[in-house]
Amino acid sequence: MPRGSRIARRRIVWQLISFALVFGCWEVAGRWPISAAFPPFSQTLLAMLRMIADGSLPNAYLSTVQPLVIGVVLCGIAGIGFGVGMGLSRAVEWFTLPIFIILQAAPMAAIIPMITYVYGIGLTAKVLAVVFLAAPVIVMNSYKGIRNTNPSLIQMCRAFLGTRSQEVVKIILPHAAALVFTGLRLGLAMGFIGVVIAELLITPTGIGDLITYHGSVADYPEMFAAVASIILVAAVTIHGLERLERRLFPPEVRGS
Amino acid sequence: MPARTKISLSIVLLASLLIGLSCGEALAQSRTKIRYALGDVISVDDLPLLIAVERAKARGVDVEITAFKSEEIATQAVINGQADVGQGTPYAALQKVSIPIRFFYQLFALQFFPIVNKEFYKSWKDLDGQEVVVHARGSGTEAILNLIAKEQGIKYKHMSYVPGSEVRALGLLKGNIKATILDSTNKNYVMKEAPDKFLILPLGQVKASDEALFATREFLEKNQAAIAVFLEELIKITRAINANPNNVLDERKKLGLLKDLPAKLEDEVLPFYQEAVKNGIFPNDGGGERAAKNDLEFFLLSGQLKGENLKVEDFWHLAPLKAALAKVGN
Numbered sequence: 001m002p003r004g005s006r007i008a009r010r011r012i013v014w015q016l017i018s019f020a021l022v023f024g025c026w027e028v029a030g031r032w033p034i035s036a037a038f039p040p041f042s043q044t045l046l047a048m049l050r051m052i053a054d055g056s057l058p059n060a061y062l063s064t065v066q067p068l069v070i071g072v073v074l075c076g077i078a079g080i081g082f083g084v085g086m087g088l089s090r091a092v093e094w095f096t097l098p099i100f101i102i103l104q105a106a107p108m109a110a111i112i113p114m115i116t117y118v119y120g121i122g123l124t125a126k127v128l129a130v131v132f133l134a135a136p137v138i139v140m141n142s143y144k145g146i147r148n149t150n151p152s153l154i155q156m157c158r159a160f161l162g163t164r165s166q167e168v169v170k171i172i173l174p175h176a177a178a179l180v181f182t183g184l185r186l187g188l189a190m191g192f193i194g195v196v197i198a199e200l201l202i203t204p205t206g207i208g209d210l211i212t213y214h215g216s217v218a219d220y221p222e223m224f225a226a227v228a229s230i231i232l233v234a235a236v237t238i239h240g241l242e243r244l245e246r247r248l249f250p251p252e253v254r255g256s
Numbered sequence: 257m258p259a260r261t262k263i264s265l266s267i268v269l270l271a272s273l274l275i276g277l278s279c280g281e282a283l284a285q286s287r288t289k290i291r292y293a294l295g296d297v298i299s300v301d302d303l304p305l306l307i308a309v310e311r312a313k314a315r316g317v318d319v320e321i322t323a324f325k326s327e328e329i330a331t332q333a334v335i336n337g338q339a340d341v342g343q344g345t346p347y348a349a350l351q352k353v354s355i356p357i358r359f360f361y362q363l364f365a366l367q368f369f370p371i372v373n374k375e376f377y378k379s380w381k382d383l384d385g386q387e388v389v390v391h392a393r394g395s396g397t398e399a400i401l402n403l404i405a406k407e408q409g410i411k412y413k414h415m416s417y418v419p420g421s422e423v424r425a426l427g428l429l430k431g432n433i434k435a436t437i438l439d440s441t442n443k444n445y446v447m448k449e450a451p452d453k454f455l456i457l458p459l460g461q462v463k464a465s466d467e468a469l470f471a472t473r474e475f476l477e478k479n480q481a482a483i484a485v486f487l488e489e490l491i492k493i494t495r496a497i498n499a500n501p502n503n504v505l506d507e508r509k510k511l512g513l514l515k516d517l518p519a520k521l522e523d524e525v526l527p528f529y530q531e532a533v534k535n536g537i538f539p540n541d542g543g544g545e546r547a548a549k550n551d552l553e554f555f556l557l558s559g560q561l562k563g564e565n566l567k568v569e570d571f572w573h574l575a576p577l578k579a580a581l582a583k584v585g586n
Contacts, residue, residue, distance in 0.1 A: 035336050036353040120432065121418055204392060204417055213393040215328050217560055218349035 039221040047221035048229060056210065057229060064206030064230075067123055068195045071130025072188050075138045079187065080180055083142020087176070088168065093143070104136040108194070113201050126198040126205075133194035134187035141183025145176030178249035185241040192234040288482035290319045293339035295327030300441070300525050303514065304497060304538070305343075305363065307507045308489040317485045334471065340479070341471045345396070345464075347551065348560040350571055356473040358573035359551075361487055362543025363467040367535055368400055369443040370457040371428065372435040380457055384410035389424055389436040392417050397437045399558030400462055407460065428454065440528055464554035465547055466537070476573055487542065487580035494538045501529035541581060548572040 023041045030040025039047075051057040082100075085092040112129045119125040149172045157167045199208020207230050214223035292309075294302070298321065309319040319341075324330045327344035334342040335353055343363065350357050377383055383405075390397040398415060405412060418424050418433070425442035427433035429449055438446065446454055476483060496503040505526060508514060517525075532538060539547065548568040555561045568574075 033354075035332075036355045037332060037335050037349070116423070120430075121423065121427075204419065209393060209417070216348070216392065217394045218346065218352040220352070 037218070037220050039224055043221040044224045044228060047219075048225035051210070051222060051225055051229075057226070060206045060210050060226070061233070062206075064195055064199065064208070067126035067130055067198065068191050070123075071127045071194065072134055072184075072191045074127070075131055075134040075187055075191070076184055079135050079138035079183070080142045083139040083180070083183070084146055084173075084176075086139070086143040087146020088172070096139075097143070100136045100139045103132060104140065108133055109197055109201070112194075112197050116202055121203045125202050126195065129198035129202070130191045130194040133190040133197075137190050138183040138187035141186065142176065142180045145179030145183070146172055148179070149175045178245070181245050181249060185238060185245060188241065189234065189238050192230065192237075196230055287316050287318055288479060290317065290479070290482055290486060291338070291340045292319050292321045293330035293333040293342045294321055294323045295325075295330035295342070295344045296323065298323050298514070300514070300517070300521060300528055301364070301532075303504050303508055303525070303529075304490065304493050306513045307493045307504070307511060308486065310511045310513070311489040311493070312486045315485050315489070317482045319486060337472075340475050341469055343467050343469055345466070345468055345551065345555070345560075346470070347555040347571065348394075350470065351561055351563075357470055358473050358476065359465075359468045359470045359548065359571060360476060360483070360573050360576045361469040361490060362465045362539050362547040363469065363490070364465075364532070365537040365539070365543075365547070365550075366396055366400070366462055366464050366466040367440055367532060367537045368397060368437050368459070368462075369440065370401065370404070370435070370437045370459060371443060371446060371454050372457060373428065373431075374453060374455045376434050378455065380404060380408040380410060383412060383435055385413045386435060387414045387416060388412050389416045389418050389427065389433045391421070391424075391437075392419050394559055396464070396466070396554075396558065399464075399554060399560075400459070401437060403462065403554075403557055404460065440531055441524060444524065444527065462554070463547075463550040465543065465551050468543065468547070468551075473573055476576055480576065480579070483576045484580050484583065487576060488584050491540070491542055491580060491584050494542075495540050497529060498533055498538055498540055501526060501533050504529050541586065542577045544574055544577055544581075545572070548574075 026041040026044075028040075030038055030043065033040075048057070082092075082096055086096055087093070108129075111132065115125045115128050115132075119128060153171050153175065154167060157171050162170070195206075196208060199206050200211065204212040207226055210226035211223055214220070214226060298306070305321075309321065312319055322333075322339065324333065327346060330339065330342045330344055331346040331349050333339035334357060335349070335355060350359070372378075372383070377386070388401055390401055392398070401412070401415070418427060418436075421439040421442040424433055424436045425438055425446050428436060428438075428446055443456065447456075471483075493503075493507065496507075508525070545568055548571060552561065552566045552568070552571065556566065
């Protein structure tokens with residue numbers, strides 16, 4: 001067996017052991033029980049399968065995905081624009097950077113309910129919650145991607161009498177692309193957090209409704225299943241994007 | 257002073273000190289603490305509770321109130337043993353968790369007001385096939401509107417969920433919501449802001465608990481004396497308010513309760529209690545078996561409770577209330 005595939009097999013075995021250990025501890029903690037309201041892993045898994053079969057989980061995701069997608073797309077367009085602008089222009093940087101640094105440090109769970117005072121309780125408020133969480137990461141990554149362009153490449157471009165637009169289009173943007181993509185991936189991860197906070201704190205819809213409702217009627221396995229499902233969906237999506245990122249921007253491209 | 261006198265005096269002083277210390281310790285030991293979990297911020301409707309807490313304190317029972325963000329968190333505090341007594345109506349949790357938790361006192365019954373925009377609706381029949389807004393899925397407000405729909409033979413087109421009476425009140429005033437259900441304070445606010453725009457629809461008889469007290473059966477059995485004192489004080493103040501709602505204002509002033517209440521809410525205290533007394537939401541007898549039966553029927557309809565032939569003794573422990581009533585009189 002080639003060395004590469006042996007390493008890959010060992011990695012999968014260790015990963016499976018890691019999952020088995022976590023789920024095993026969960027099962028023991030639920031059966032102990034550490035709390036009368038804490039369901040074991042097996043009951044949670046069964047509840048998740050029931051919720052998939054009766055359609056409540058897929059329907060919830062149809063609702064949750066809307067503000068998430070709109071928010072992340074808006075951040076993708078405007079966020080990258082701001083990030084690139086900040087990276088290329090000192091004026092834009094001085095004007096905008098403090099806002100995104102403050103947003104990055106702000107406790108969002110405290111701020112999101114305040115959105116309702118301005119935008120009410122509809123889709124707009126939830127999209128804004130996603131934007132507030134995702135935008136700083138996307139903007140800051142795009143900005144750092146532009147700023148960290150290898151200076152010798154820029155000097156080379158100038159030495160060959162390249163124009164400013166050629167410098168941006170042919171050197172800076174391709175160089176920053178990997179970090180911009182990383183920003184999008186991390187922004188999506190923050191978007192997941194934003195949409196769930198919004199659905200829990202603004203109005204209970206989608207996955208937030210499933211968590212709230214099953215909690216209020218003490219269906220604890222269903223409640224934990226809803227929480228576990230959003231973690232699973234977010235982790236799988238982010239992992240998928242990470243793999244795509246590695247394929248699009250292999251280390252030799254990143255290091256250029 | 258002769259040496260013998262000095263020694264005698266020292267012995268007397270030392271003895272007094274020791275007696276004093278042991279008495280203080282005995283007094284401290286004789287006090288009982290009840291950790292009370294409230295699933296909301298402390299507000300005007302908690303005044304009877306606050307008065308009873310102060311009076312119980314004077315009788316050696318310290319009720320330590322912690323205000324949690326929601327009823328679910330207060331319930332979890334009781335389930336996990338971080339609180340002794342909880343406030344709310346978590347019937348579903350009581351039915352589903354393995355720990356025997358029981359209700360033992362009804363603080364007050366539900367008091368909600370279905371309210372509609374006059375421009376669109378004038379009666380219950382007009383709501384047939386229309387959208388209504390309630391607090392949350394599985395909530396009491398949803399159950400009330402479902403109960404009325406059943407009585408009136410109507411069917412709503414869609415039920416939307418907007419948590420918080422104050423948020424729904426603002427939605428009504430802004431025109432985003434046309435039919436909903438509000439608590440007393442927010443109903444009064446809406447009617448004051450736009451008296452000619454809205455109409456309150458008749459509710460009929462809904463007698464289920466809005467807030468009841470619950471604890472583990474073990475706690476209730478181990479702390480009978482402390483619970484008896486607390487319940488006696490709750491019953492006494494409830495009866496006093498039912499006899500004359502002004503009593504709540506007098507007691508609040510005397511005990512210095514809710515001192516930081518905003519000025520605009522000051523004027524709402526008496527009308528709130530006058531209306532509540534008129535609607536009979538404060539039980540003179542702590543609810544007991546009658547409240548338990550009403551609750552089982554109501555929460556079965558709301559979907560919180562599941563099953564058939566539900567028994568009162570599986571949800572309520574009536575002995576503490578009976579003992580307190582025997583002391584204060586039925």
